[in-house]
Amino acid sequence: MSRIRGLGTDILHVSRIEKIFKRGPEPFSISKHVTKLAERVLNPHKELPVFQDYRNQNTDSGFRECVRLFATSWASKEAVYKCLDPAEQRKFSMAHWYKQNDQHGRPFIIGPQYSKIHPMDKFLLSVSHDADLVTATVIRSEDGDPISGLSEAGIRQTTP
Secondary structure, X not given: OOEEEEEEEEEEEHHHHHHHHOOOOOOOOOOHHHHHHHHHHOOOOOOHHHHHHHHHHOOHHHHHHHHHHXXXXXXXXXXXXXHOXXXXXXXXXXXXXXXXXXXXXXXXXXXXXXXXXXXXXEEEEEEEEEOOEEEEEEEEEEOOOOHHHEOOOOOEOOOO
């Protein structure tokens, strides 16, 4: 039986992120300041390599994808932060969390370090994009089935 332990939501104007990113010296370049910010926010194994690939394209579309990835990740992780207890918020680091999809394509967000301490907690994620806005809502639930029963891709591991 699941029990809801928290609910968090965040809404972000994507243009705010775009303005920060456009402070670079060239039209589609991303400054060292933005790279440092991305390293603090994006998961180094799951999100940062994708961000770097888009950045290295040095094109308008690559720049837009960097902005979209960063904005979506930021909003999702802010929503996670808001559904945590105050003691857990003090230990929160955005780069430790990342979005995954289960075998049915449903998104969730996971923090492997958090999950080691709280294996029963799951974080269901809903993200919406509309014009200049991105919204993220996270439901933190406690389930009788530990998250350790999930593979790295979020697929439920069962035995026949």
